[in-house]
Amino acid sequence: MRKLYFLLPGLGGKFVCGGLWAELKTIKLVQEICPATIVTYKQREPNTLFLDDILSQGDLGQVIFVISWGFDIPKLAKKLQGYRVIYHAHSTGYGFDLPTALPIVCISRNTMGYWGQRSPHSLLYYLPNHISEDFSDLGLVRDIDVLVQARKSSHYLLKQLIPALQSQCNVKVIDSYVEDLTGIFNRAKVYLYDSAEYWAQQGVSEGFGLQPMEAMACGCHVFSSVNGGLSDYLDPGFNCEKIAGYALDYDCQRILGVVKGSRQWRRVDPNLLAEYRRENILERLRVILLDINEFFDYHPSFSQTIEPLTQRRIAWLKFKSLLTKVKNKFKSS
Structure with a gap:
């Protein structure tokens, strides 16, 4: 499998939140399957790779970038155009669109449904957050x-x-x-x-x-x-x-x-709970990463891609449907 670079804005300060902890837990699980490394792109961190340094080195043919920080996704997707990229989707509603060559791994079915409608020709996968086995009923007094x-x-x-x-x-x-x-x-x-x-x-x-x-x-x-x-x-x-x-x-x-x-x-x-425990998450990760690696193996050879569902295309389809209804009405009258 290709090496994964998980892009995060930083690891401390204003970037500390539940989304960061969830992403770090995912990275640890991925590291049990294939090489995976944290890369920051806004805040330099000790003993951590920085995105601009990596891009200046070149030779990234065996690397997949994983982007996840919602508000930064449009800029990151543009910056990484031409590279292999995965979007690890948490929240929805940011309003951006993505190239169909960019697989989307969703942390909830709610998020997957959103992208299934917004980007119907992208590869979509479901990978829920890991709920650590530490979270269990210990039988303590509930005071x-x-x-x-x-x-x-x-x-x-x-x-x-x-x-x-x-x-x-x-x-x-x-x-x-x-x-x-x-x-x-x-x-x-x-x-x-x-x-x-x-x-x-x-x-x-x-x-x-x-x-x-x-x-x-x-x-x-x-x-x-x-x-x-x-x-x-x-x-x-x-x-x-x-x-x-x-x-x-x-x-x-x-x-x-x-x-x-x-x-x-x-x-x-x-x-x-079993759906969110380590064993199931690891199994899903293996399947998803194998599938995405296979997609990137063949991606350069695809000559005819499916036309994306843009706002312009939606407007054209609506107009075409309306025109058909008008023609049918005249035929029946």
Whole structure:
């Protein structure tokens, strides 16, 4: 297999986020299958390759670049034109289009559906994020009634729901980095997550939503929004409950019912978790990378590519369809 260069803007400071951690976990898994190296392109990092230096050296015929940082994708795709490139797609809604010669590996089926419509002639693959085996139910005493992370939480959650619950149960709000996330999830009965408002402000989608999945894996009863990639695995009424359900009183009633033991506990099916565990991710990676390497083997010899579904072509197809309808109407009259 060809060597993979995973392009990241930087490894620290303003670039630290859930997307970065997820990408770094993916890189570690890829390294078990083929050579893979981190390359930064905005912020130089110690003992790390830098993109401009690599491009100046030439001789990159046996290299595949992997791009993933949403807002930077159009510039990176243009800069790497003529090289072999994969887009590792997290969130959707950035509004750019990609060349059909660029395979797209999606972290959620929601994202894959977006690209399946927007770029119907590109190679598409599904590779969910890895949920570490560390995230599991340890059988600890659950001394936290309700747990919520402040980041990405809605105004409703922080300013209305949490204050209403605090007078009736033990609520813990996390507003800083937690070293042992597994431990705190194992201490919580209920985990609240409501990110729809946050992502609506950002103008892009929830790519995956690691925290609700990790909380579920640790045995929490999850109340969550079901936007974007969350819809891949959240199933309200079966493994979670929908938060912000019509009225504040109704949310409080359902959450307190779980806390006090009068409401059924929603637990995740182990078969669902298996899709996101190491063994399955590694197997999918092997298949995907073999397939993409084969595509790049033959790519230079393809003489007739499928016409892309551009806005101009869509407009032409609509006009053609309308013209056909008008002709048929005149024929029948």
